[in-house]
Amino acid sequence: MKQYQHPNADQITLTGLLHALSDPVRLNYVQCLAAKIGECPCGAIPTPVAKSTMSHHLRVLREAGIVRIRTEGTQSLTSLRLAEVEAKFPGVLQAVLKAAKEDETLQDNGRVASESDLA
Protein backbone atom coordinates (compact mmCIF):
# COMPACT_ATOMS: atom_id res chain seq x y z
CA MET A 1 0.00 0.00 0.00
CA LYS A 2 2.25 2.74 1.20
CA GLN A 3 5.91 2.74 1.90
CA TYR A 4 7.01 4.73 4.89
CA GLN A 5 10.42 6.24 5.30
CA HIS A 6 12.03 6.08 8.68
CA PRO A 7 15.10 7.93 9.85
CA ASN A 8 17.92 5.77 11.09
CA ALA A 9 19.51 6.32 14.46
CA ASP A 10 22.00 8.82 13.09
CA GLN A 11 19.27 11.07 11.81
CA ILE A 12 17.35 11.24 15.04
CA THR A 13 17.93 14.59 16.70
CA LEU A 14 17.37 15.48 20.31
CA THR A 15 15.42 18.62 19.55
CA GLY A 16 13.36 16.76 17.01
CA LEU A 17 12.60 14.12 19.57
CA LEU A 18 11.60 16.64 22.20
CA HIS A 19 9.52 18.62 19.79
CA ALA A 20 7.63 15.57 18.65
CA LEU A 21 6.89 14.66 22.25
CA SER A 22 5.86 18.17 23.24
CA ASP A 23 2.41 17.89 21.73
CA PRO A 24 -0.22 16.48 24.10
CA VAL A 25 -1.93 14.40 21.46
CA ARG A 26 1.32 12.88 20.30
CA LEU A 27 2.70 12.33 23.77
CA ASN A 28 -0.47 10.61 24.82
CA TYR A 29 -0.38 8.41 21.77
CA VAL A 30 3.20 7.43 22.45
CA GLN A 31 2.35 6.74 26.04
CA CYS A 32 -0.50 4.44 25.05
CA LEU A 33 1.76 2.79 22.54
CA ALA A 34 4.34 2.12 25.20
CA ALA A 35 1.74 0.49 27.40
CA LYS A 36 1.18 -2.11 24.75
CA ILE A 37 3.85 -4.45 23.55
CA GLY A 38 4.84 -4.62 19.94
CA GLU A 39 2.75 -3.31 17.12
CA CYS A 40 -0.58 -1.64 17.40
CA PRO A 41 -3.14 -0.48 14.82
CA CYS A 42 -3.47 3.27 14.80
CA GLY A 43 -7.19 3.02 15.34
CA ALA A 44 -6.80 0.99 18.50
CA ILE A 45 -5.65 4.05 20.40
CA PRO A 46 -8.37 6.61 21.02
CA THR A 47 -7.56 10.15 20.00
CA PRO A 48 -9.49 13.40 20.32
CA VAL A 49 -8.71 14.65 16.83
CA ALA A 50 -9.81 13.89 13.32
CA LYS A 51 -8.14 11.06 11.50
CA SER A 52 -6.47 13.41 9.08
CA THR A 53 -4.98 15.25 12.03
CA MET A 54 -3.84 12.00 13.53
CA SER A 55 -2.24 11.03 10.28
CA HIS A 56 -0.25 14.24 10.50
CA HIS A 57 0.78 13.52 14.08
CA LEU A 58 1.89 10.03 13.22
CA ARG A 59 3.92 11.43 10.41
CA VAL A 60 5.67 13.76 12.84
CA LEU A 61 6.35 10.91 15.24
CA ARG A 62 7.64 8.76 12.44
CA GLU A 63 9.92 11.41 11.01
CA ALA A 64 11.25 12.12 14.48
CA GLY A 65 12.23 8.47 14.74
CA ILE A 66 9.92 7.66 17.60
CA VAL A 67 7.57 5.24 15.93
CA ARG A 68 7.83 2.75 13.13
CA ILE A 69 4.86 2.33 10.84
CA ARG A 70 4.11 -0.47 8.48
CA THR A 71 0.94 -1.41 6.71
CA GLU A 72 -0.87 -4.67 6.82
CA GLY A 73 -4.03 -4.84 4.83
CA THR A 74 -6.01 -1.67 5.26
CA GLN A 75 -4.56 -0.75 8.56
CA SER A 76 -1.17 0.56 9.49
CA LEU A 77 0.62 -0.83 12.48
CA THR A 78 2.65 1.44 14.68
CA SER A 79 5.36 0.41 17.08
CA LEU A 80 7.57 2.33 19.41
CA ARG A 81 11.25 2.53 18.52
CA LEU A 82 12.12 2.56 22.17
CA ALA A 83 15.34 0.58 21.98
CA GLU A 84 16.73 2.64 19.15
CA VAL A 85 15.88 5.95 20.72
CA GLU A 86 17.26 4.79 24.03
CA ALA A 87 20.45 3.75 22.34
CA LYS A 88 20.82 7.21 20.88
CA PHE A 89 19.62 9.23 23.85
CA PRO A 90 19.74 7.00 26.92
CA GLY A 91 17.05 7.63 29.47
CA VAL A 92 15.27 10.43 27.69
CA LEU A 93 12.30 8.66 26.20
CA GLN A 94 12.00 6.34 29.12
CA ALA A 95 11.94 9.19 31.60
CA VAL A 96 9.39 11.07 29.52
CA LEU A 97 7.16 8.02 29.30
CA LYS A 98 7.34 7.47 33.01
CA ALA A 99 6.56 11.10 33.69
CA ALA A 100 3.68 11.05 31.26
CA LYS A 101 2.18 8.04 32.93
CA GLU A 102 1.93 9.88 36.21
CA ASP A 103 0.86 13.22 34.80
CA GLU A 104 -2.76 14.19 35.23
CA THR A 105 -2.64 17.10 32.86
CA LEU A 106 -2.42 14.70 29.97
CA GLN A 107 -5.55 12.86 30.85
CA ASP A 108 -8.01 15.68 30.27
CA ASN A 109 -5.82 17.46 27.82
CA GLY A 110 -7.26 16.12 24.66
CA ARG A 111 -9.55 13.89 26.64
CA VAL A 112 -7.60 10.89 25.66
CA ALA A 113 -7.71 7.33 26.66
CA SER A 114 -9.65 6.59 29.72
CA GLU A 115 -9.22 2.99 30.58
CA SER A 116 -12.80 2.37 29.48
CA ASP A 117 -12.00 3.56 26.00
CA LEU A 118 -9.43 0.92 25.39
CA ALA A 119 -11.01 -1.98 23.66
Next chain:
Amino acid sequence: MKQYQHPNADQITLTGLLHALSDPVRLNYVQCLAAKIGECPCGAIPTPVAKSTMSHHLRVLREAGIVRIRTEGTQSLTSLRLAEVEAKFPGVLQAVLKAAKEDETLQDNGRVASESDLA
Protein backbone atom coordinates in the same frame (compact mmCIF):
# COMPACT_ATOMS: atom_id res chain seq x y z
CA MET B 1 14.27 46.53 38.27
CA LYS B 2 11.90 43.94 37.06
CA GLN B 3 9.92 41.36 38.91
CA TYR B 4 9.71 37.99 37.28
CA GLN B 5 6.94 35.53 37.83
CA HIS B 6 7.82 31.89 38.12
CA PRO B 7 5.48 28.94 38.05
CA ASN B 8 5.54 26.70 41.08
CA ALA B 9 6.06 22.99 40.77
CA ASP B 10 2.35 22.30 40.35
CA GLN B 11 2.16 24.53 37.33
CA ILE B 12 5.01 22.93 35.46
CA THR B 13 3.66 20.72 32.70
CA LEU B 14 5.46 17.95 30.92
CA THR B 15 4.53 19.14 27.46
CA GLY B 16 5.53 22.67 28.39
CA LEU B 17 8.85 21.39 29.61
CA LEU B 18 9.48 19.39 26.46
CA HIS B 19 8.42 22.21 24.22
CA ALA B 20 10.71 24.66 25.94
CA LEU B 21 13.61 22.26 25.54
CA SER B 22 12.84 21.45 21.92
CA ASP B 23 14.38 24.64 20.60
CA PRO B 24 18.10 24.39 19.84
CA VAL B 25 18.90 27.84 21.17
CA ARG B 26 17.06 27.22 24.40
CA LEU B 27 18.40 23.72 24.87
CA ASN B 28 21.91 24.94 24.34
CA TYR B 29 21.42 27.71 26.83
CA VAL B 30 20.06 25.32 29.41
CA GLN B 31 22.92 22.97 28.78
CA CYS B 32 25.46 25.73 29.32
CA LEU B 33 23.60 26.79 32.40
CA ALA B 34 23.77 23.29 33.79
CA ALA B 35 27.50 23.19 33.25
CA LYS B 36 27.90 26.11 35.59
CA ILE B 37 26.86 26.00 39.17
CA GLY B 38 24.40 28.44 40.60
CA GLU B 39 23.47 31.68 38.96
CA CYS B 40 24.78 33.00 35.73
CA PRO B 41 24.35 36.33 33.93
CA CYS B 42 22.46 35.92 30.71
CA GLY B 43 25.23 37.56 28.79
CA ALA B 44 27.80 35.08 30.02
CA ILE B 45 26.41 32.42 27.77
CA PRO B 46 27.04 32.95 24.07
CA THR B 47 24.01 32.82 21.85
CA PRO B 48 23.60 33.13 18.11
CA VAL B 49 20.50 35.32 18.22
CA ALA B 50 19.69 38.93 18.94
CA LYS B 51 19.21 39.95 22.52
CA SER B 52 15.53 40.59 22.00
CA THR B 53 15.20 37.07 20.72
CA MET B 54 17.13 35.76 23.68
CA SER B 55 14.87 37.68 26.00
CA HIS B 56 11.97 35.84 24.41
CA HIS B 57 13.67 32.47 24.84
CA LEU B 58 14.45 33.16 28.47
CA ARG B 59 10.86 34.08 29.02
CA VAL B 60 9.79 30.75 27.56
CA LEU B 61 12.25 28.89 29.75
CA ARG B 62 11.13 30.82 32.78
CA GLU B 63 7.43 30.29 32.15
CA ALA B 64 8.07 26.61 31.58
CA GLY B 65 9.61 26.44 35.03
CA ILE B 66 13.06 25.51 33.85
CA VAL B 67 15.00 28.58 34.89
CA ARG B 68 14.72 31.13 37.62
CA ILE B 69 15.59 34.70 36.84
CA ARG B 70 16.36 37.53 39.17
CA THR B 71 17.93 40.87 38.58
CA GLU B 72 20.96 42.33 40.20
CA GLY B 73 21.98 45.70 39.02
CA THR B 74 21.66 45.91 35.30
CA GLN B 75 22.03 42.27 34.65
CA SER B 76 19.66 39.41 35.24
CA LEU B 77 20.92 36.23 36.75
CA THR B 78 19.55 32.93 35.57
CA SER B 79 19.72 29.65 37.40
CA LEU B 80 18.51 26.21 36.56
CA ARG B 81 15.58 24.86 38.57
CA LEU B 82 16.98 21.39 38.26
CA ALA B 83 15.94 20.08 41.65
CA GLU B 84 12.39 21.30 41.30
CA VAL B 85 11.93 19.96 37.82
CA GLU B 86 13.49 16.67 38.82
CA ALA B 87 11.13 16.44 41.77
CA LYS B 88 8.20 16.87 39.43
CA PHE B 89 9.42 14.79 36.52
CA PRO B 90 12.23 12.58 37.75
CA GLY B 91 14.95 11.87 35.27
CA VAL B 92 13.57 13.88 32.39
CA LEU B 93 15.64 17.02 32.54
CA GLN B 94 18.70 15.16 33.66
CA ALA B 95 18.49 12.72 30.79
CA VAL B 96 17.95 15.53 28.32
CA LEU B 97 20.93 17.43 29.67
CA LYS B 98 23.12 14.38 29.43
CA ALA B 99 21.97 13.69 25.91
CA ALA B 100 22.52 17.29 24.91
CA LYS B 101 26.03 17.20 26.24
CA GLU B 102 26.92 14.38 23.89
CA ASP B 103 25.03 15.65 20.89
CA GLU B 104 27.11 17.08 18.09
CA THR B 105 24.27 18.92 16.46
CA LEU B 106 24.17 21.26 19.41
CA GLN B 107 27.83 21.71 20.00
CA ASP B 108 28.95 24.95 18.47
CA ASN B 109 27.31 27.03 21.11
CA GLY B 110 23.98 27.65 19.61
CA ARG B 111 24.46 27.88 15.92
CA VAL B 112 21.24 26.31 14.90
CA ALA B 113 22.43 23.23 13.20
CA SER B 114 20.40 20.15 12.43
CA GLU B 115 17.61 21.88 10.55
CA SER B 116 19.64 22.35 7.43
CA ASP B 117 21.51 19.12 7.90
CA LEU B 118 18.45 16.98 7.77
CA ALA B 119 17.58 17.35 4.11
Next chain:
DNA sequence: CGCATTGTTCGACATCCATAGAACAATAAA
Protein backbone atom coordinates in the same frame (compact mmCIF):
# COMPACT_ATOMS: atom_id res chain seq x y z
C1' DC C 1 -18.39 -6.17 -8.48
C1' DG C 2 -20.08 -2.98 -4.93
C1' DC C 3 -19.34 -1.45 -0.32
C1' DA C 4 -17.05 -0.78 4.07
C1' DT C 5 -12.74 0.06 6.52
C1' DT C 6 -8.54 2.42 7.12
C1' DG C 7 -5.57 5.76 6.39
C1' DT C 8 -3.25 9.40 3.24
C1' DT C 9 -3.14 13.70 0.85
C1' DC C 10 -4.67 18.18 -0.33
C1' DG C 11 -6.42 22.69 0.45
C1' DA C 12 -7.67 25.98 3.73
C1' DC C 13 -7.32 28.41 7.88
C1' DA C 14 -6.13 30.21 12.33
C1' DT C 15 -2.64 30.33 15.46
C1' DC C 16 1.75 29.98 17.33
C1' DC C 17 6.62 30.86 17.09
C1' DA C 18 11.43 32.30 16.25
C1' DT C 19 13.52 36.19 14.64
C1' DA C 20 15.06 40.97 14.54
C1' DG C 21 15.17 46.08 15.00
C1' DA C 22 13.75 50.16 17.40
C1' DA C 23 12.49 52.35 21.43
C1' DC C 24 12.52 52.28 26.28
C1' DA C 25 13.86 51.43 31.36
C1' DA C 26 17.08 50.80 35.04
C1' DT C 27 21.37 50.68 36.85
C1' DA C 28 26.43 51.37 36.78
C1' DA C 29 30.39 54.00 35.55
C1' DA C 30 32.82 58.12 33.87
Next chain:
DNA sequence: TTTATTGTTCTATGGATGTCGAACAATGCG
Protein backbone atom coordinates in the same frame (compact mmCIF):
# COMPACT_ATOMS: atom_id res chain seq x y z
C1' DT D 1 25.01 64.46 34.44
C1' DT D 2 26.28 62.01 30.65
C1' DT D 3 27.36 57.71 28.81
C1' DA D 4 27.58 52.71 28.77
C1' DT D 5 25.65 48.28 29.96
C1' DT D 6 21.99 45.13 30.24
C1' DG D 7 17.82 43.54 29.28
C1' DT D 8 12.63 44.25 28.24
C1' DT D 9 8.80 45.41 25.34
C1' DC D 10 6.66 46.57 21.10
C1' DT D 11 5.87 45.73 16.37
C1' DA D 12 6.46 43.31 12.30
C1' DT D 13 7.28 39.28 9.52
C1' DG D 14 8.04 34.89 7.51
C1' DG D 15 7.57 30.26 8.46
C1' DA D 16 5.96 26.32 11.01
C1' DT D 17 2.07 23.97 13.08
C1' DG D 18 -2.41 21.93 14.58
C1' DT D 19 -6.81 21.43 12.95
C1' DC D 20 -10.43 19.94 9.87
C1' DG D 21 -13.24 18.41 5.77
C1' DA D 22 -13.25 16.53 1.33
C1' DA D 23 -11.38 13.69 -2.00
C1' DC D 24 -8.64 9.80 -2.96
C1' DA D 25 -6.26 5.12 -2.62
C1' DA D 26 -5.80 0.39 -1.11
C1' DT D 27 -7.41 -3.50 0.90
C1' DG D 28 -10.93 -6.71 2.73
C1' DC D 29 -15.68 -8.48 2.72
C1' DG D 30 -20.44 -9.40 1.13
